[in-house]
Amino acid sequence: MILIDRNTRVLVQGITGREGSFHTRQMLDYGTKVVAGVTPGKGGQEVHGVPVYNSVKEALKEHEIDASIIFVPAFAAADAALEAAHAGIPLVVLITEGIPTLDMVQAVKEIKDLGIRLIGGNCPGLISAEESKIGIMPGHVFKRGKVGIISRSGTLTYEAAAALSDAGLGTTTTVGIGGDPIIGTTFKDLLPLFNEDPETEAVVVIGEIGGSDEEEAAAWIKEHMKKPVVAFISGRSAPKGKRMGHAGAIIMGDVGTPESKVKAFQEAGVPIAETIDEIVELVKKELG
Amino acid sequence: MKLHEYQAKEILAKYGIPVPPGKVAFTPEEAREIAREVGKTVVIKAQVHVGGRGKAGGVKLAKTPAEAEEVAKKILGMNIKGLTVKKVLVAEAADIAKEYYAGLILDRSSQRVVMMVSREGGVDIEEVARENPEAIVKYPIDPHKGLRPFEARQIVIDAGLEGNLNKLADVLVKLYKAYVGVDAFLAEINPLVVTKDGEIVAVDAKIDLDDNALFRHPDLAKLREVEAEHPLELEAQNYGFAYVKLDGNIGILGNGAGLVMYTLDLVNRVGGKPANFLDIGGGAKADVVYNALKLLSKDPDVKGIFINIFGGITRADEVAKGVIKALEEGIVKVPIVMRVAGTAEEEAKKLLEGKPVYMYPTSIEAAKAIVAMVEGKK
Numbered sequence: 279m280i281l282i283d284r285n286t287r288v289l290v291q292g293i294t295g296r297e298g299s300f301h302t303r304q305m306l307d308y309g310t311k312v313v314a315g316v317t318p319g320k321g322g323q324e325v326h327g328v329p330v331y332n333s334v335k336e337a338l339k340e341h342e343i344d345a346s347i348i349f350v351p352a353f354a355a356a357d358a359a360l361e362a363a364h365a366g367i368p369l370v371v372l373i374t375e376g377i378p379t380l381d382m383v384q385a386v387k388e389i390k391d392l393g394i395r396l397i398g399g400n401c402p403g404l405i406s407a408e409e410s411k412i413g414i415m416p417g418h419v420f421k422r423g424k425v426g427i428i429s430r431s432g433t434l435t436y437e438a439a440a441a442l443s444d445a446g447l448g449t450t451t452t453v454g455i456g457g458d459p460i461i462g463t464t465f466k467d468l469l470p471l472f473n474e475d476p477e478t479e480a481v482v483v484i485g486e487i488g489g490s491d492e493e494e495a496a497a498w499i500k501e502h503m504k505k506p507v508v509a510f511i512s513g514r515s516a517p518k519g520k521r522m523g524h525a526g527a528i529i530m531g532d533v534g535t536p537e538s539k540v541k542a543f544q545e546a547g548v549p550i551a552e553t554i555d556e557i558v559e560l561v562k563k564e565l566g
Numbered sequence: 567m568k569l570h571e572y573q574a575k576e577i578l579a580k581y582g583i584p585v586p587p588g589k590v591a592f593t594p595e596e597a598r599e600i601a602r603e604v605g606k607t608v609v610i611k612a613q614v615h616v617g618g619r620g621k622a623g624g625v626k627l628a629k630t631p632a633e634a635e636e637v638a639k640k641i642l643g644m645n646i647k648g649l650t651v652k653k654v655l656v657a658e659a660a661d662i663a664k665e666y667y668a669g670l671i672l673d674r675s676s677q678r679v680v681m682m683v684s685r686e687g688g689v690d691i692e693e694v695a696r697e698n699p700e701a702i703v704k705y706p707i708d709p710h711k712g713l714r715p716f717e718a719r720q721i722v723i724d725a726g727l728e729g730n731l732n733k734l735a736d737v738l739v740k741l742y743k744a745y746v747g748v749d750a751f752l753a754e755i756n757p758l759v760v761t762k763d764g765e766i767v768a769v770d771a772k773i774d775l776d777d778n779a780l781f782r783h784p785d786l787a788k789l790r791e792v793e794a795e796h797p798l799e800l801e802a803q804n805y806g807f808a809y810v811k812l813d814g815n816i817g818i819l820g821n822g823a824g825l826v827m828y829t830l831d832l833v834n835r836v837g838g839k840p841a842n843f844l845d846i847g848g849g850a851k852a853d854v855v856y857n858a859l860k861l862l863s864k865d866p867d868v869k870g871i872f873i874n875i876f877g878g879i880t881r882a883d884e885v886a887k888g889v890i891k892a893l894e895e896g897i898v899k900v901p902i903v904m905r906v907a908g909t910a911e912e913e914a915k916k917l918l919e920g921k922p923v924y925m926y927p928t929s930i931e932a933a934k935a936i937v938a939m940v941e942g943k944k
Contacts, residue, residue, distance in 0.1 A: 353781060378779035379672060380749055384709040386677055414848070416878040416909055431824020432848065436878045436908065457823060459674050486824060489674040513827040515834035516843075523808040523823025523845045525778065526674070553832070553930055 279406040279451040280426070280471040280478070281369060281395075282345060286410050289337055289346040289367065290315040291358045293325050297373075298349035301414050302326055305347075308417040310410045313341045334365040345369035347403060347412050355399060356381035363394040371412050372398035372462065379525075382460040389462060396462025400525065402432040402454035413454065415439075423448015425561055426472040428465050429484035430457055430491075430524070434512060437554045438482060445558045447565075450478045457524030459488070465495035473504055480506045480561050483548075487513035488527045488534040496542035506564035509543045510551045511536050567775045567790055570613040572655045574773040578755070581744040583737055585768045588657025597638030600656040601631040609659045610637045612644060612651040615791075622646045627659055660769050661762045666727055667691050667702075668738060669754030670745045678706035679745065681713060681738060683725040687757035713742040729760040737766055748786060749779030798842075798865055805857050807844055814839025816940055817868035817900070819858050821846050821880045829874045832929055838937035841867045849879045855888025856897075863897050870901045870940040874929055877908030886914040890921060901939050905932040 288305070292298040293315025303326050305312055312328050314337040321332035331337040334346070346367045350358040355374035362370045370389065377399045389396045397404060403413020407420040419436050421443035429435040432454055439449050450472075455463055465483055472478045481503075485492040492511065499507050514536040516522050518529045529535055543550055549564070551557040569577075575585040587604055590613065591597040601608045612624030619625055624646050628634035634656060644651045665688035673680040684702045686694045694701055703725040707713050718735035727734055737758065745753045752774040759769045780787040802809030808823060816833055818840045820826040830840045842865065846858050862868055875885050885906065892898050903924045906914045918925060924939075926932035 352778065376778045378749055378782070379751065379776045380679075380709070380746060380779065383672070383677060383679060387709055414879060419878075419908065429824075431822060431827075433820075433822025433876050433878060434824035434828055437825065437876050440876075440908065459672060460677050484824070486827060491674070494675070512824050512831060514831045515840075516827060516830065517812065520810050520843075522810060522827050522843055527823060527827065552835070554828070555928065555930075 279409060280468070280475050281404060281451060281453070282406050282410045282412055284309060284409045285311065286344045286412070287311050287313045287342055288412055289313065289334065289341075289343045289362070290328070290349065291334070291346055291362065292349035293317055293328065293330055294320050294323060295349055295351075299325050301349065302328060304414070304417070305411055308411040310412060313343060334361050334367065338365055343367055345371065345412055347371045347373060349373055352376040352378070356385040359385050359396060360388060363389040363392050363396070368394060370394060370396045370462070371401070371403045372396060373401060373403060373414060374398075375400040377458070379458075379460055382458065386460055386462050397453065398456040398461060400458040401456030401461070402435065404451060404453040406451045407449045415452070415454070419443060420452060421448040424450060424477065424479040426450050426475065426478040426481045427452040427484065428468050428481065429454050430486050430526070431484055431512060434484055434510075434554070438484060438510070438557055441554055441558050442482070442561065445562070447558065447561060450475065457526050459526040464491045466491070466498045469495060469498055469503060473502065478505065480508065480564055482557055482561065483507060483509045485509060485511045485539060486524065486527050487511070487516050487522070487529055487536055488524070490533060492539040493542040496546040496548060499548060500546035506561070507548045508551055508557055508560045508564060509548050510554070510557055511539050567777055567780065568615050569773045569775065569789060570615070571611065571771060572613055573789055574753075574771040575768065577744055577748055577773060578741070578768050578771055581740045581747065583740050583744070583755070583768050584766060585771070586658040586660055588655055590653050591638060591656050592653050594635045594639040594642065597654060597656045598631045598635035601628060601634035604656070604658045607659045608634055608656050610634060610641060611655045611657070612641050612646060613653045613655055614646050614649045614651055616647045616649055619646060624651060660759050660767050662759050662769075663762045664728060664760040665757035666760070667694070667754070667756045668741060668758045669752070669756065670741060670750070671752050673706065676706045678709065679742070681705045681707060681721060681742065683721050683727070683738065685726050691754070691756060707742060712746070713739055715739055729766060730764060733766050737768070748773065748783060749776045750774060751776045798861065801864070802844070802861055805861065807846060807858060807861070809861070810843040812840050812842050814841045815867050815869040816936055817841050817844075817862040817865065817871040818874070819844045819846065819862060819871065820874040821848065821850060821876065825874060825876055829872065829929065829933070832933040833872065833937060836930070836934045836937050838933065838940065841865055850884065852884050852887035852891060855885050856891045859889065859892040860897055863899065868900060870903065870936050871898065872932060872936040873902060873904045874932065875904070875906045875908070877906065877910055881910040882906040882908060882914035883910040883917055886917040889923060890917065893921060893923070901936070903932050903936040903939070905929050
């Protein structure tokens with residue numbers, strides 16, 4: 279597995295809000311080590327037994343923290359990510375949807391310059407099966423196994439994980455990288471980690487229309503990847519210029535078309551599944 | 567959100583970029599009055615949210631106020647690619663010596679806003695990018711430093727623009743300030759004109775705003791035009807749904823953008839045509855599903871509905887309750903095909919037992935079924 283395991287100590291930013299509180303409960307139930315929460319102005323409270331602080335720095339005085347998950351509303355979300363990064367938390371997971379794009383352009387650069395890994399925004403987070411969940415996915419569909427998943431979509435990831443689990447293949451770590459045009463971590467940033475992870479035997483990449491992250495991932499796979507990769511692309515029938523739910527799922531001119539993504543994966547020798555069920559078949563075939 | 571040319575120019579003018587004097591007119595009489603105020607030859611331009619206005623006859627010159635009235639009368643009410651022209655921009659016609667291009671776009675690969683400048687203005691920039699890519703200078707901007715004058719001057723020099731270097735660079739610096747100031751997704755001046763007197767003017771402009779940032783620009787959010795979008799898309803917005811009207815006859819409803827896109831793909835693959843994209847989002851309760859079905863039922867194109875749910879945070883039984891409420895109230899009059907899996911799948915199936923809903927175990931079987939039903943009903 280990569281990035282997180284049962285020992286990862288987690289901070290929840292925006293813990294007193296509806297989403298933050300709900301998912302803190304869910305994460306605790308999964309076994310995630312949630313050690314502290316932050317909501318500015320609500321320091322001193324407790325949420326599901328987790329102490330709340332006014333700032334990330336304040337939380338760090340009392341706890342050792344390896345990762346932060348952010349449920350702060352869109353207008354303040356990029357600021358919250360910057361707070362975590364400047365406090366030196368090495369992994370920041372930004373769940374919030376609808377963050378102003380220019381906020382993300384600034385924050386992503388600044389956070390990268392600090393050497394911090396940002397996942398999201400507009401993402402479901404990540405999960406190492408039966409170890410730790412720093413996200414909002416339904417934990418029970420992820421059975422421990424040998425396939426890593428990287429995805430731009432939420433629900434489709436759960437489907438793929440459930441199908442892989444039902445087939446007895448199971449998953450190692452699953453990372454939802456987010457559906458926005460500007461995100462902290464892309465496919466090609468995570469492929470090297472799975473490539474070196476002894477538990478992961480194959481990787482499933484769930485892409486969609488818009489941007490060129492899939493093409494860049496394909497180029498990396500062609501050069502460096504030692505393990506089999508299976509790809510899936512959603513939105514293949516979407517009309518040009520229309521935003522399909524995700525802010526990033528839009529074909530602009532000739533960029534972001536499914537044809538270009540299919541071609542890039544084919545050139546990298548990566549089989550493309552046409553349906554979710556076919557993902558399982560292809561992974562089985564690749565693993566022999 | 568797209569802005570009209572005249573709205574984009576108002577923003578540019580506010581940031582100090584010269585634009586031709588003019589105003590928007592809703593009637594031929596107003597067009598005449600504006601032409602009289604301008605006192606020179608004017609150009610009258612249809613203000614609609616589609617490209618290719620010029621080719622469609624929506625852009626014309628007028629030498630006198632009387633001619634302006636006559637031309638405006640022809641353009642107002644004109645139908646351009648399905649949209650009725652309700653207003654025209656009446657502006658001084660520039661005395662063009664050179665036509666350039668200057669634009670800012672969000673580049674996802676470099677994760678920066680990129681300034682693009684070209685000597686080849688006045689034409690479609692995507693065409694230039696295809697046929698003569700070296701004619702475009704691209705400059706990624708540091709989001710913390712902005713575009714500084716020395717950088718802008720170098721862009722002007724590298725692009726080979728002729729004219730007053732400082733004034734041209736100043737337009738680029740101000741264009742970036744405007745882009746950031748209004749939270750744009752795209753801002754372009756095409757053509758950026760150097761007149762025969764050496765003046766620099768933004769003769770046409772386009773600005774698309776970032777919907778995610780509209781909350782901090784309430785003045786701009788008000789410019790959203792009801793008639794410019796499909797009425798069902800506006801209603802969906804009020805419900806908080808991600809909805810896109812498409813041109814087929816199968817209503818699609820699902821949870822999660824990726825799953826809905828996948829569902830559209832499957833329907834297309836088995837020979838059907840989706841009528842819409844509709845994502846009810848995560849954690850939807852029964853009333854959300856009920857509202858979504860109400861919305862789909864208002865679309866006369868919809869001849870059948872395919873509900874595809876993978877329960878995660880969303881509970882499948884909540885979805886089932888919403889469907890049952892819509893059925894009991896007689897809101898849905900077309901066949902419903904459903905596929906539910908994941909959280910509370912069994913509870914959902916039990917609730918739906920004996921209801922007039924066709925259940926299928928997999929997405930692909932459900933897709934085939936709804937296509938067969940809709941096609942059979944023709």
